[in-house]
Amino acid sequence: MKARLWLLGVLALLLLGVGVLRLVGIGSGSSEVETPPSEGLLGEPAPPFGDSPIVGDRVTLAEAQARLSWSIPLPSETLGESELVEAWVSPADWDVRDRQVYLIYGSGIEISIWGQSLAPDYAAALEPPFRLVNVRGTLGLGKEAGVQQIEGHGEHEYPASVTWWERGLVVNLYSFSYSLAELIAVAESMPRIEGPNQTSAAG
Numbered sequence: 001m002k003a004r005l006w007l008l009g010v011l012a013l014l015l016l017g018v019g020v021l022r023l024v025g026i027g028s029g030s031s032e033v034e035t036p037p038s039e040g041l042l043g044e045p046a047p048p049f050g051d052s053p054i055v056g057d058r059v060t061l062a063e064a065q066a067r068l069s070w071s072i073p074l075p076s077e078t079l080g081e082s083e084l085v086e087a088w089v090s091p092a093d094w095d096v097r098d099r100q101v102y103l104i105y106g107s108g109i110e111i112s113i114w115g116q117s118l119a120p121d122y123a124a125a126l127e128p129p130f131r132l133v134n135v136r137g138t139l140g141l142g143k144e145a146g147v148q149q150i151e152g153h154g155e156h157e158y159p160a161s162v163t164w165w166e167r168g169l170v171v172n173l174y175s176f177s178y179s180l181a182e183l184i185a186v187a188e189s190m191p192r193i194e195g196p197n198q199t200s201a202a203g
Contacts, residue, residue, distance in 0.1 A: 052088055053088055053102050053104070053110070053112075054088050054090065054100055054102045054112070055090065055091070056088050056089050056090045056091055056100070056102070057088065057089060057091065057092075058086060058087070058088050059087055059088070059089055060087065061084060061087045063087075063089070064087045064088070064089040064101050067089050067090070067092055067096075067099060068089070068096070068099055068101060069096045069097070069099075069115075070115065070168070070169060070193075070194065071191075071194055072101055072103075072113065073113070073169075073171070073190040073191050073192075073193050074103075074190065074191075075109075075111075075186045075187070075189045075190045076189045076190070076191075077185060077186055077189035083105070083106055084103055084104070084105055084106075085104055085105065085106045086102075086103070086104035087101065087102070087103055087104075088101070088102040088103075088104075089101050089102070097115055098114075098115075099114070099115070100112065100113065100114040101113050101114075107177070107178075108175050108176060108177035108178065109173060109174070109175045109178060109183070109186060110173070110174045110175070111171070111172065111173050111174075112171075112172040112174075113169055113170065113171050113172070114169070114170055115168055115169055115170075116165065116168065116169070116170045117168060119165045120165055120170070122139055122140055122141050122164075122165075123139070125141065126141070129143045129144070129146055129148075129158075130142065130143045131143065133162055133164075133180070133184060134184075135162065135164045135166075135184060135187045135188060136187075136188050136192075138164050138165070138166055139164070140162060140163050140164025140165070141161075141162070141163050141164075142160075142161065142162040142163070142180045142183070142184065143158075143160060143161055143180065144160050144179065144180045145157070145158065145159050145160040145175070145176055145179075146158060157176070159174045159175055159176045160174070160175050160176070160178055160179060160180050160183055161173060161174045161175075161180075161183070162180065162183045162184055162187050164187070166192075166193040167193045167194060168193075169193050171187070171190070171193070173186060173187055
């Protein structure tokens with residue numbers, strides 16, 4: 001799958017010490033930094049673990065839902081009438097608060113969702129190629145697909161993506177074949193999230 005071919009480029013970025021996406025948790029008097037359990041430097045899916053996009057198991061959607069403490073918000077608009085072809089979820093022996101689900105659609109959209117109690121400060125994390133986006137009135141980050149030159153490693157192709165936080169969940173959509181506007185349309189077709197934690201960002 002094309003979305004998993006970027007691993008060498010991300011590893012190169014890690015070696016160069018480039019931190020592009022800084023997700024800083026904010027709260028009343030809090031300076032805690034919450035980093036996603038599975039996220040690439042350019043808002044991409046995390047490096048695959050063998051044949052898995054995350055540390056976890058390939059399961060049915062029903063089994064993935066059974067392992068989570070929150071309802072998986074499935075998009076009603078996939079802009080291609082594609083079916084869900086893979087569902088991955090964190091191991092059953094992980095703390096339920098640390099579990100993540102990863103969904104792969106045949107149209108080329110991949111969705112990653114995990115719990116995070118504090119809202120990221122997306123404005124503080126804003127760096128090219130990202131820009132601030134609005135998903136149903138909620139601030140997030142998005143970018144178009146593109147190519148980055150990595151010194152000594154040539155070109156690194158990265159997908160379009162949109163990420164936002166809503167009611168205790170961080171939701172990420174990635175695609176090499178969809179534009180940012182199309183990803184936002186898919187994001188806005190997802191039901192309102194009823195996540196595990198209702199903590200909102202402080203002023």
